[in-house]
Amino acid sequence: MTVTSGGVSDQTLWRAPRLTRPVDAEISVPGSKSLTNRYLVLAALADGPCLIRRPLHSRDSALMVDALRALGAVIEDVPGDGGFGPDLRVVPLPAGPGPAVDRAVDCGLAGTVMRFVPPLAGLVTGSTRFDGDPHARRRPMGSIIAALRGLGVTVDDDGSGALPFTVEGDGHVRGGRLVVDASASSQFVSALLLVGARFAEGLHLEHVGKPVPSLDHVRMTVRTLRSLGVDVDDSVPDLWRVSPGPIAAFDVAVEPDLSNAGPFLAAALVTGGTVRVRNWPDGTTQVGDAWRRILPLMGAEATLADGVLTVTGGPSIAGGTFADTSELAPTVAALCALADSPSTLTGIAHLRGHETDRLAALVAEITALGGDAEETADGLTIRPAPLHGGVFRTYDDHRMATAGAIIGLAVDGVEVENIGTTAKTLPEFPALWTALTGSAGTPGAADGQGRA
Numbered sequence: 001m002t003v004t005s006g007g008v009s010d011q012t013l014w015r016a017p018r019l020t021r022p023v024d025a026e027i028s029v030p031g032s033k034s035l036t037n038r039y040l041v042l043a044a045l046a047d048g049p050c051l052i053r054r055p056l057h058s059r060d061s062a063l064m065v066d067a068l069r070a071l072g073a074v075i076e077d078v079p080g081d082g083g084f085g086p087d088l089r090v091v092p093l094p095a096g097p098g099p100a101v102d103r104a105v106d107c108g109l110a111g112t113v114m115r116f117v118p119p120l121a122g123l124v125t126g127s128t129r130f131d132g133d134p135h136a137r138r139r140p141m142g143s144i145i146a147a148l149r150g151l152g153v154t155v156d157d158d159g160s161g162a163l164p165f166t167v168e169g170d171g172h173v174r175g176g177r178l179v180v181d182a183s184a185s186s187q188f189v190s191a192l193l194l195v196g197a198r199f200a201e202g203l204h205l206e207h208v209g210k211p212v213p214s215l216d217h218v219r220m221t222v223r224t225l226r227s228l229g230v231d232v233d234d235s236v237p238d239l240w241r242v243s244p245g246p247i248a249a250f251d252v253a254v255e256p257d258l259s260n261a262g263p264f265l266a267a268a269l270v271t272g273g274t275v276r277v278r279n280w281p282d283g284t285t286q287v288g289d290a291w292r293r294i295l296p297l298m299g300a301e302a303t304l305a306d307g308v309l310t311v312t313g314g315p316s317i318a319g320g321t322f323a324d325t326s327e328l329a330p331t332v333a334a335l336c337a338l339a340d341s342p343s344t345l346t347g348i349a350h351l352r353g354h355e356t357d358r359l360a361a362l363v364a365e366i367t368a369l370g371g372d373a374e375e376t377a378d379g380l381t382i383r384p385a386p387l388h389g390g391v392f393r394t395y396d397d398h399r400m401a402t403a404g405a406i407i408g409l410a411v412d413g414v415e416v417e418n419i420g421t422t423a424k425t426l427p428e429f430p431a432l433w434t435a436l437t438g439s440a441g442t443p444g445a446a447d448g449q450g451r452a
């Protein structure tokens with residue numbers, strides 16, 4: 001897996017394509033980040049070699065591959081049928097104690113790497129030092145560090161509850177009962193559940209604290225584990241039991257990333273056009289399936305038929321109240337900034353601990369373009385206001401970059417900083433966006449139908 005574009009600050013400006021005509025496009029998007037990185041972790045823990053078909057190839061998945069290789073998994077590209085790169089064959093980590101090795105894992109800015117991999121480092125012998133991009137050191141990690149200690153694993157850190165830290169593994173994790181505060185990230189729960197079956201006593205995990213955000217991602221973890229024969233009981237809120245046992249070797253195809261489909265679907269609303277996304281699953285655990293509910297609330301039509309999601313924008317974008325939009329929030333916020341009525345986004349306080357403080361970043365950048373946005377305790381309020389061009393800063397956050405591109409469709413002269421940061425989960429974004437905006441035809445062909 002090779003991804004050349006990095007996530008480290010780059011001030012290059014990208015002139016966002018501006019459209020006054022409706023888009024009319026059918027696209028495919030690459031594989032889900034959340035599913036690819038879960039399958040990679042589970043393959044490294046499985047009871048035999050695994051095949052991951054149509055995986056995402058992006059910075060976050062490349063970092064996961066490198067992390068698991070550092071721990072001892074063998075991961076190789078094999079030819080696949082997907083249009084976005086090879087499949088991955090994974091030979092799991094050797095089981096049990098082995099020779100002590102000193103390793104380093106670069107987490108970049110990937111939440112899935114910094115949260116999912118440290119528990120695995122307890123299952124191999126030796127020291128594993130975890131670090132990442134400058135902003136990665138500001139993402140919450142204290143609950144993972146405390147959880148590992150609660151499981152009997154030694155962690156050397158500076159007490160800040162953040163990267164960097166070193167996990168000292170001896171090839172064996174006792175497991176058993178554990179209490180965590182997962183209010184800062186659902187990934188704390190997912191990280192422990194993914195590995196729990198490989199702990200000697202399994203895992204009996206309890207969350208105590210403010211509500212766990214992004215619970216859909218925890219449900220994705222539970223469903224994925226069950227599909228591989230792992231016994232998980234999640235019948236009581238905030239309690240999860242994982243029985244000790246094997247994780248069955250598997251051969252799976254990864255669904256397209258429905259969250260990353262969002263900006264393309266948003267283009268249908270912004271231009272009053274139509275966007276079709278291929279291979280939309282009939283049933284899925286991805287949070288991005290919520291586009292089928294959210295976009296109609298904003299005035300669009302959304303129809304899923306024969307594996308294609310078709311979204312057609314209405315005459316204008318309606319604002320509204322949107323709860324628990326999780327990683328979809330920056331895309332929703334960009335649409336709200338272009339809406340003709342006020343909007344409130346709730347249940348997203350934890351976005352302050354994402355790739356950047358997304359609430360502050362969205363308010364700063366929407367306001368810089370003349371918009372009217374403010375933070376609330378757990379989200380955003382965005383009111384209609386005429387926008388003008390300018391620089392849209394992105395803070396090494398892929399979803400800020402795509403939010404800027406969405407606004408730029410409707411506003412003259414928007415320049416998005418570091419569009420390359422989209423490589424975190426979608427290196428193909430600039431090319432796909434160019435193809436999408438090219439689909440709006442030649443100037444004059446459909447004037448008057450799109451939104452000026």
Ligand SMILES: O=C(O)C1=C[C@@H](OP(=O)(O)O)[C@@H](O)[C@H](O)C1
Nearest residue numbers: 034185186187190213214217327
């Ligand atoms: O488990 C996962 O794959 C994810 C969980 C969520 O994290 P948070 O709970 O920290 O929001 C989400 O925002 C992130 O993009 C992916």
Ligand SMILES: C=C(OP(=O)(O)O)C(=O)O
Nearest residue numbers: 109110111112327354355
């Ligand atoms: C929050 C996100 O990523 P991460 O997996 O790094 O937490 C995201 O992709 O929106």
